[in-house]
Amino acid sequence: xxxxxxxxxQAVDISGAFTGIAAITxxxxxxxxxxxxxxxxxxxxxxxxxxxxxVGLTICIAIQVQNGMGRRxxxxxxxxxxxxxxxxxxxxxxxxLSLGLTKISILVQYRRVFTTRTFQxxxxxxxxxxxxxSVWTIFGSIxxxxxxxxxxxxxxAKCIDHFAMWFANAAVNIVTDFTIIxxxxxxxxxxxxxxxxxxxxxxVFAIGGFVCIVSIIRLQSLVAISKSFDPTYDNxxxxxWSSVEINVGIICSCLPxxxxxxxxxxxxxxxxxxxxxxAPPYRRHDLGTALGQLDPEGSRISSxxxxxxxxxxxxxxxxxxxSVHVEDTKAGRESSTETxxxxxxxxx
Numbered sequence: 001x002x003x004x005x006x007x008x009x010q011a012v013d014i015s016g017a018f019t020g021i022a023a024i025t026x027x028x029x030x031x032x033x034x035x036x037x038x039x040x041x042x043x044x045x046x047x048x049x050x051x052x053x054x055v056g057l058t059i060c061i062a063i064q065v066q067n068g069m070g071r072r073x074x075x076x077x078x079x080x081x082x083x084x085x086x087x088x089x090x091x092x093x094x095x096x097l098s099l100g101l102t103k104i105s106i107l108v109q110y111r112r113v114f115t116t117r118t119f120q121x122x123x124x125x126x127x128x129x130x131x132x133x134s135v136w137t138i139f140g141s142i143x144x145x146x147x148x149x150x151x152x153x154x155x156x157a158k159c160i161d162h163f164a165m166w167f168a169n170a171a172v173n174i175v176t177d178f179t180i181i182x183x184x185x186x187x188x189x190x191x192x193x194x195x196x197x198x199x200x201x202x203x204v205f206a207i208g209g210f211v212c213i214v215s216i217i218r219l220q221s222l223v224a225i226s227k228s229f230d231p232t233y234d235n236x237x238x239x240x241w242s243s244v245e246i247n248v249g250i251i252c253s254c255l256p257x258x259x260x261x262x263x264x265x266x267x268x269x270x271x272x273x274x275x276x277x278x279a280p281p282y283r284r285h286d287l288g289t290a291l292g293q294l295d296p297e298g299s300r301i302s303s304x305x306x307x308x309x310x311x312x313x314x315x316x317x318x319x320x321x322x323s324v325h326v327e328d329t330k331a332g333r334e335s336s337t338e339t340x341x342x343x344x345x346x347x348x
Contacts, residue, residue, distance in 0.1 A: 008070025011236040012062050015243035019058045022247040022254075026051045029254040032261040041112060046105035047253055053098035054246050060091035061239050069239065073232045084232065085152035091239070092141040098246040099173060100134025106180055106208070106253050114187050126183060130176055137169050163226045170219045177215055177249075181208045207252045214245045 026047060033040040061069075067084040068076040076084075107127045111120060142148065144165070150157030184205050188198060218241035228234035 005065065005070045007233070007236045008065035008068075011070065011240045012058075012065050014240050015058045015061050018244050018247040019054050022054055022250040023051060025251045025254040025258075028261060029257045032258055036260045036264060041108065043105040043108040043112070046101045046108065047250060050098045050101035050105065050246070050250055053094040053101065054243070054250060056094040057091050057098065057243055057246065060087045060094065061243060063087035064091070064235075064239065068232050070236045071232060073230050076232060081232070082152050088235075089141070089144075089151045091242075092144075093138060095242050095246060096134060096137035096141055096169070099249065100130060100138070102246065102249045102253055103130045103134075103176060103180060107183075109253070109257075110184060114184055116187065119184075119187050122183065126176075126179060130180075133172055133176065140165055140169075163222075166222055167219075167226075170215065170222060174212060174215045174219070177208065177212045181206060181212065204256045207255055208249070211245065211249045211252055214241065214248050217241055218245050 029047065030040075030044060033044050064084045064087045067080040067087065069084055073081075104127060107123055107130065111123050114120075114123075140160070144162060145151045145157045145159040147155070147157060149155070150159065185202065188201050188205070191198065191201070193201065218238065221238040221241050225231060225234050225238045
């Protein structure tokens with residue numbers, strides 16, 4: 001990489017850093033699903049493919065920088081421009097493919113967690129919409145020019161308006177992101193959960209809001225490049241935000257799956273103590289619940305409910321303790337989020 005190309009170097013460094021973080025998150029997710037809860041799903045394969053596409057995008061960005069992205073157009077040789085455009089063409093394909101796979105992975109995870117018939121239908125419809133949108137963006141990128149090689153070579157061809165397509169795709173992408181974030185919220189509101197648990201669940205599924213923010217920032221970078229008279233010099237921010245966007249999406253989709261792993265490594269992180277503050281002074285009720293906690297082997301779920309009642313009558317104090325231990329091999333292989341929703345969060 002030329003030393004006088006700081007803009008290009010910055011794009012590669014940032015893209016590489018976010019890709020590395022996303023890759024680590026995916027590996028932790030796969031370890032959790034295969035070895036901790038021992039119940040991998042098709043969504044894990046989708047997110048793995050999305051991660052491979054993200055790596056491909058970072059490679060494409062590096063090739064573009066190697067061939068002049070970040071430098072002035074007038075400084076570049078003809079073969080550098082051609083090679084950079086080839087890498088740019090490939091980057092569009094893996095970018096849209098990664099976006100689509102990540103969204104499908106999240107929606108499949110939703111279907112596993114929320115099993116009500118209405119939600120399943122809505123989820124299927126959303127998945128179909130995302131699938132159609134993804135197919136359009138991918139094939140629209142491949143055949144942006146006919147013949148295809150006219151994208152990077154000067155020849156007679158028919159090409160669509162690239163900027164119009166990119167803006168339209170970016171807008172639809174933001175809408176689908178927002179839709180996916182909001183999809184489970186009505187169901188969560190109807191669950192029979194304590195307020196703190198409900199807020200935690202909302203927070204888990206609202207993590208994807210970061211992706212919407214990054215998508216909006218990327219849209220602004222597209223506006224800047226659309227007005228540029230020196231695209232190779234002004235393209236690094238758009239390329240960088242594209243990489244950041246798909247990697248943040250991958251990271252956000254993986255974080256909810258890591259709770260069983262964190263609970264195993266740091267058992268005290270998710271421990272809760274529930275108490276009724278409104279009980280009379282002479283009667284105290286402490287309720288501690290552990291839901292979706294796996295034993296060290298990760299093969300069963302262990303749930304306990306401990307209740308303590310203190311009664312004071314003159315000089316006599318009576319203490320009653322009740323504990324229940326439940327083992328369920330099948331449930332032990334689900335993520336803690338699934339267990340919480342299925343076993344406790346029945347719709348009211």
